[in-house]
Amino acid sequence: MARPDAAGHFGPYGGRYVPETLVPALDELTAAWEEARRDPVFQAELQELLTRYAGRPTPLGEARRMSAEVGGCRVLLKREDLCHTGAHKVNNTLGQVLLARRMGKKRIIAETGAGQHGVATATAAALFGLPCDVYMGALDVERQALNVFRMQLLGARVVPVEAGSRTLKDAMNEAIRDWVTNVGDTHYIIGSVAGPHPYPALVRDLQRVIGDEARRQVQEHAGRLPDAVVACVGGGSNAMGIFTAFVGDPAVKLVGVEAAGHGLSTGRHGAALAKGRPGVLHGSKSYLLQDADGQIAEAHSISAGLDYPGVGPELSFLKDQGRLTLMQATDDEALDALQYLARTEGIIPALESAHAVAAARKVARKLGSGGLVIVNVSGRGDKDVEQVRRALAERAAVPGPRKAAGRPPRPPARRASATRTARRSK
Amino acid sequence: MSAARRSSAAPAAAPDRIARAFATARERGEAALVTYVMGGDPDLVTSLEMALACVRGGADLLEIGVPFSDPIADGPTIQRAAERSLAAGTTVAQCLALAAAVRERSQTPIALMGYVNPMLAYGEERFLDDCAKAGVDALIVPDLPPEEAGRFGDLARARGVALVFLLAPTSTPARRAAACAAARGFLYYVSVAGVTGARKALPADLAPRLAAIRAESPVPVVIGFGISTPAQAKALAPLADGLVVGSAIVNRIAEPGSRKARAERVERYVRSLKRATRRR
Numbered sequence: 001m002a003r004p005d006a007a008g009h010f011g012p013y014g015g016r017y018v019p020e021t022l023v024p025a026l027d028e029l030t031a032a033w034e035e036a037r038r039d040p041v042f043q044a045e046l047q048e049l050l051t052r053y054a055g056r057p058t059p060l061g062e063a064r065r066m067s068a069e070v071g072g073c074r075v076l077l078k079r080e081d082l083c084h085t086g087a088h089k090v091n092n093t094l095g096q097v098l099l100a101r102r103m104g105k106k107r108i109i110a111e112t113g114a115g116q117h118g119v120a121t122a123t124a125a126a127l128f129g130l131p132c133d134v135y136m137g138a139l140d141v142e143r144q145a146l147n148v149f150r151m152q153l154l155g156a157r158v159v160p161v162e163a164g165s166r167t168l169k170d171a172m173n174e175a176i177r178d179w180v181t182n183v184g185d186t187h188y189i190i191g192s193v194a195g196p197h198p199y200p201a202l203v204r205d206l207q208r209v210i211g212d213e214a215r216r217q218v219q220e221h222a223g224r225l226p227d228a229v230v231a232c233v234g235g236g237s238n239a240m241g242i243f244t245a246f247v248g249d250p251a252v253k254l255v256g257v258e259a260a261g262h263g264l265s266t267g268r269h270g271a272a273l274a275k276g277r278p279g280v281l282h283g284s285k286s287y288l289l290q291d292a293d294g295q296i297a298e299a300h301s302i303s304a305g306l307d308y309p310g311v312g313p314e315l316s317f318l319k320d321q322g323r324l325t326l327m328q329a330t331d332d333e334a335l336d337a338l339q340y341l342a343r344t345e346g347i348i349p350a351l352e353s354a355h356a357v358a359a360a361r362k363v364a365r366k367l368g369s370g371g372l373v374i375v376n377v378s379g380r381g382d383k384d385v386e387q388v389r390r391a392l393a394e395r396a397a398v399p400g401p402r403k404a405a406g407r408p409p410r411p412p413a414r415r416a417s418a419t420r421t422a423r424r425s426k
Numbered sequence: 427m428s429a430a431r432r433s434s435a436a437p438a439a440a441p442d443r444i445a446r447a448f449a450t451a452r453e454r455g456e457a458a459l460v461t462y463v464m465g466g467d468p469d470l471v472t473s474l475e476m477a478l479a480c481v482r483g484g485a486d487l488l489e490i491g492v493p494f495s496d497p498i499a500d501g502p503t504i505q506r507a508a509e510r511s512l513a514a515g516t517t518v519a520q521c522l523a524l525a526a527a528v529r530e531r532s533q534t535p536i537a538l539m540g541y542v543n544p545m546l547a548y549g550e551e552r553f554l555d556d557c558a559k560a561g562v563d564a565l566i567v568p569d570l571p572p573e574e575a576g577r578f579g580d581l582a583r584a585r586g587v588a589l590v591f592l593l594a595p596t597s598t599p600a601r602r603a604a605a606c607a608a609a610r611g612f613l614y615y616v617s618v619a620g621v622t623g624a625r626k627a628l629p630a631d632l633a634p635r636l637a638a639i640r641a642e643s644p645v646p647v648v649i650g651f652g653i654s655t656p657a658q659a660k661a662l663a664p665l666a667d668g669l670v671v672g673s674a675i676v677n678r679i680a681e682p683g684s685r686k687a688r689a690e691r692v693e694r695y696v697r698s699l700k701r702a703t704r705r706r
Contacts, residue, residue, distance in 0.1 A: 007574075015573070015574050016571060016573060017569040017570060017574055018571065019498065019571075019594070019616075020568075020592040020593060020594045020596075020597060020601075020616065021616060021619050022596075023571050023573075023596075023601065024601065163505065164495065169496065170496075173496050173498050177498060177621050180498075180499070180619060180620055181619060182619075183596060277547075279547060280541075280542045280546065281496060282496070282498070283569070288543075290543065290547065293544055293547060294518070294546060294548065295494065295544065296495045296543070
């Protein structure tokens with residue numbers, strides 16, 4: 001796996017497009033991480049936290065009923081939903097809080113979309129006794145009320161951001177402004193492989209544990225590498241986390257699944273790689289959803305974690321190199337996949353991860369018997385159940401557009417759900 | 427002020443216009459006054475009137491903002507100005523036309539201030555060509571530090587447009603040296619670690635920091651972020667070659683009133699600032 005160049009470029013992407021005030025802090029962070037990641041004492045402490053606190057390694061479990069349903073392709077689920085706090089996000093926040101402490105920073109800030117990164121940051125900050133402010137778009141504060149409360153229970157202050165689209169990108173703007181103002185004593189924990197150098201490499205380094213484990217586990221479990229690894233892509237931290245271990249294996253297809261929202265042709269989606277153009281947002285150059293005049297477009301996804309107009313620069317580079325296979329899942333497909341995994345495997349995935357599940361079913365069907373696929377179940381769906389309940393109720397009430405979107409998957413479970421029965425009876 | 431309103435018989439090369447503005451202010455025993463107006467806020471005609479009101483009030487350099495949806499270096503005042511401008515449909519091309527319209531009426535140097543993405547979307551070379559054609563003398567791009575500015579800076583220089591670098595209280599001596607070596611037009615010292623916006627107090631160690639930078643810099647050094655009153659301008663005038671006032675002007679444009687009333691308000695305010703830049 002390649003390191004970016006000294007200035008943080010992955011090919012033409014990445015870099016540092018930030019106000020001058022932050023450049024010295026980014027230099028300091030880069031140097032601190034270069035030192036820490038080679039320091040056995042730091043690594044041992046991180047390993048200890050990941051094992052005793054976060055619950056690593058997470059299992060790579062066989063999805064037997066799903067495998068049968070998709071036609072015999074073996075499907076393995078990487079269970080990041082079993083991490084402490086319910087998502088892979090904690091791998092990154094534990095590492096960065098350790099790093100912040102090493103740099104002598106007294107305060108933590110973060111931005112969050114779905115709230116998973118906010119909860120993971122609040123958790124790590126609580127563990128080390130550091131005050132923590134989490135910026136969150138006002139819209140996300142509404143739709144992720146449970147996670148807001150969790151952050152508050154953990155002692156963090158949640159700051160609603162009313163500007164712009166009131167979602168993740170605006171929360172990130174506000175966090176950057178806070179950091180510009182308080183850069184002396186504050187560490188900003190970016191939650192994805194986005195932002196200025198060194199964050200894309202730093203967050204990837206902290207998340208690659210997912211792929212390193214999965215690679216070892218799949219060798220033990222199946223005796224070979226998978227045909228495909230499937231992960232959802234918002235900013236891209238769970239995707240880079242699992243892909244990194246397989247980037248050097250050309251036979252392993254890396255499938256990044258973006259949010260198609262209401263559909264790629266509607267303009268209401270979060271598919272920056274598929275439909276964006278290279279540009280600069282939040283400190284780095286990467287594919288972006290933007291209008292002809294370079295104004296950032298509002299992304300849309302049923303999943304707050306995928307509702308981001310940008311993507312990590314390394315993913316942009318992998319796309320241009322042809323190493324990344326892009327797929328998309330609509331809001332409806334994600335809702336269906338969430339129910340599907342719940343009923344076939346007894347796992348309620350996060351809406352983000354449900355996008356990966358939706359695409360993985362297609363990949364697995366195509367591979368057929370003898371195929372082997374790993375799906376990164378990046379988080380659990382507890383945070384989303386209220387929103388899913390509402391979305392399903394709306395869908396049951398308005399059956400028209402659903403039919404146009406294609407047939408819902410038929411779960412192998414004998415018992416049809418109330419909503420499906422209701423829809424069929426219309 | 428008469429110099430500022432001199433007719434444009436022979437347009438000066440860009441750095442000349444900037445150098446001359448600072449030289450003129452210095453000869454008069456003044457710090458140069460740099461005033462900021464967001465292009466297209468709340469509409470293009472009004473922003474043209476406001477820029478001309480700044481010239482009448484005695485501004486030595488004009489900054490015209492190019493709106494961006496995600497202005498990470500700006501505080502709420504300028505962010506809202508950008509939102510108003512974008513809501514009115516302002517484009518990069520219109521901001522260039524606005525600069526050209528100001529240039530037709532005044533030889534006051536013009537710096538466009540904006541974020542890099544709209545400039546990239548417009549096309550780097552096309553944007554810089556059109557800046558030169560419009561009579562834009564300088565570009566201030568807060569999210570384009572020297573590390574990322576190489577090619578853009580070279581292309582700009584080839585067209586006689588100065589790419590202005592920013593320095594901050596956090597800048598290390600090495601970064602200060604690099605910025606001074608690459609400096610064109612002028613250097614922009616950000617007075618505080620923070621975003622744009624009016625502030626009551628400025629840091630105590632401003633004077634020695636500015637003195638160090640001015641000793642090293644081959645070009646004039648202006649100070650910005652946080653200046654809003656004539657009293658502040660008076661206190662800072664001896665410390666820098668120029669002072670930038672942005673949010674305080676934007677606030678006066680945003681207050682209700684007819685276009686004429688706003689223009690008079692802005693002109694009066696700029697004149698009060700300009701008087702305060704006298705060093706004697």
